[in-house]
Amino acid sequence: MWLLKTISVMLVITLTLLGVCVSNWKVTFNDAAPCALRGSSVVFGCSYVYPSDQTITNSFWYISSQGKNNDLFLTQEYSGRVEYLGNKDNNCTLKINNLISSDATQYQFRFETVNKGGETNAWSSKTCVSLSLTGLTTKVQPATVREGERVTLTCVTTCTPSDHPTIVWSRDGHSVSNTEFLASSEDSGRYQCAVQGQENLNSAPVSLDVKYAPRNTLVSISPSGPVVEGTSVNLTCSSHANPAVENYTWFKKDGTDTSQTGSGEVLRLTSLTSSDSRQYFCEARNKEGAQNSTVLSLIMQDTNTVQMPVYISSAATVFVVIILLVFLWMWKSPFKLCQKTAVDKKDNQNPVLSSRRTSNDPATQETRTEEQENALYANVQLPPSHPHPQDSSLYSVVKPPPLQNPADPHYATFDFQHFHSSTDRAQHSGLHGDDVVYSKMKPKQAKVTDNLQYASIQFPLPSPTARSEERLEVDHSVIYSTVAKPEA
Structure with missing residues (x-):
């Protein structure tokens, strides 16, 4: 009896001591059976304890079926997908990313220590984490x-x-x-x-199929536009339905009477006559039900009625084109007239250009012809000693006086704008815009020279002191010209 009690006490003491030792080495998982979606991530929450005289030297996770010495971080298929979120104290949390089907297995944690005496120890979790993927x-x-x-x-x-x-x-x-x-x-x-x-x-993806009867049923006509007797048209019936429309039926209304006139999606009406001027509609039907379309009224028109709008439209188009052309012509004419007026004003400032332009005007050809018959021509030659003999020829048209005053003297006006050279401008600097040179024509008494007249032309020149000695040798201030008067 005494022996039995002694054995019981010793067993209790042993178990108690064993429990104390085990409690000093322990690994705990937050969820021993986690579930995650394929392609997502999963976190294994984990903590561990060990005696205070121990120091952690190494810790890692491994797959239970591969043995405790196979570090998960060194496994090729997990490379780059695992993260150790724990530390070397008491946190052993692990994260696995981009989960694949082969990741659904059992995982364990192991850590190694060394005590103060240099003795090494290792401890693996007694349970495992079983990962499920879905x-x-x-x-x-x-x-x-x-x-x-x-x-x-x-x-x-x-x-x-x-x-x-x-x-x-x-x-x-x-x-x-x-x-x-x-x-x-x-x-x-x-x-x-x-x-x-x-x-x-x-x-x-999974499909949902909702069945419904025909809806939005409509009738359309082609070709569009007025319907002319003798032509053909197509009437088309359209509708939305699920399942698709199985039957199309056509009806024709004449007042209160309705009669079936065809079937099928398209109703073709050929060689139309006035009797076809009715109201048409269609019925669309499937297994879920049926629906009638709105009514289409078919109205016949004769050829003349249809062509009249075409004629009117064409006439209106031609009229608009004519109006535009007239408008463009009226718009361009004032512009050309303004241009011509501006040029005329500019040319009129030059007697020679004005005379040339006017002489080319057809409207004045007849008048100019008559005037030319009575015109006197003068050829004025400067002496060879003139500094610019090449510019010495001057021409003038001299108009005779009216016949009723034959005794009146003739005058000729000269324009020197083409005569002046750079040297002449300097020599004639005394001339002004208001200076006018006149020539006086005196007819002779002799019979042979009745058609000759003389013109004495005076040039206002600078003072003698401004002239060169060479120019003083010959007096250029007087020039004589012979004027031939045409015979009457």
């Missing part, structure tokens, strides 16, 4: 509905993600806010669920 699966219930029926959207996973992400929905790329609704035709499409903030982690 994807997202969309369920649309029911997948085929009629308008007005209830639809429910569900995003399914094989496990519950540890970070409890928010699920978002989309239809054909557009956001969907409700996961339960009454279906309408606009709700047809492809639905997907995804993790908020990680929309690339989405499910495969």
Whole structure:
């Protein structure tokens, strides 16, 4: 009896001491069975304790099936995807990024120490972290509905993600806010669920097919425009429906009477007559129902009625073109007249140019011809000793006086603007714009020289002191010219 009690006491003491020793070496995981989405990241929360006389020399994670000496950081398939968030104190947290299917396995943590006496120790976690991976699966219930029926959207996973992400929905790329609704035709499409903030982690799309009867049924006519007797037209029936329209039926209304006139999507009317001037409409039908289109009134017009607007339009076009041409002509004429007037004013300042331009004017040809018959011509020659003999020829047209005054003297006006050279300008600096040179014509009494007249031309020249000695030898101030008068 005594022996039995002694053994029991010793066993209790041993177990107590063993428990104390074990409690000094320990690894704890926050979640031993985490779940994550493929392609996302997962964090293994971890902490560990050890005796105070120990110092950490090394710590690492490894895959349980590969043995405790295979550091996860040295494994090729995890290279660049693992992060150690812990330290060499008591934090052993691990993060794995870009999860792939092979990452779904068991993981353990191990650390190594050395005590003050130099003795080394190592400790591995007694439990492991079992990682599960899942994807997202969309369920649309029911997948085929009629308008007005209830639809429910569900995003399914094989496990519950540890970070409890928010699920978002989309239809054909557009956001969907409700996961339960009454279906309408606009709700047809492809639905997907995804993790908020990680929309690339989405499910495969699932289609919702909403059935509805034909709607927006319309009739169109081609060719467009007035309908003329004897021609042909096509009437086309169009409608939106799901499933597609199976049957098109055409009807013709004559007052209150309605009769079927054809079938098919297109109704062709050929060789139209006045009896075809009726109202037409079509009926579109599928398994979900039917709908009638609006009424199209077909009104015949004879050829003359149709062509009249064409004639009017053509006449109006021609009239507008004529008005534009007249306007352009009236606009250009004043411009040319202004240009001509400006040139005339400029030319009139030069008697020679004015005389030349006027002589070329057809309107004055007849008058000028008559005047030329009575014109006197004078050829004025300067002496050879003149400094510029090449400029010494001057010509003048001298008009005779009226016949009733034959005794009156004749005068000739000379324009020296083409005569002056640079030297002449200096010598004739005494001339002014108001100086006019006149020649006086005196007919002779002799019979032979009745047609000759003489002109004495005086040049106002500078004072003798301004002349050179060479020029003083010959007096240039008097020039004589012979004027031949045409015989009467």
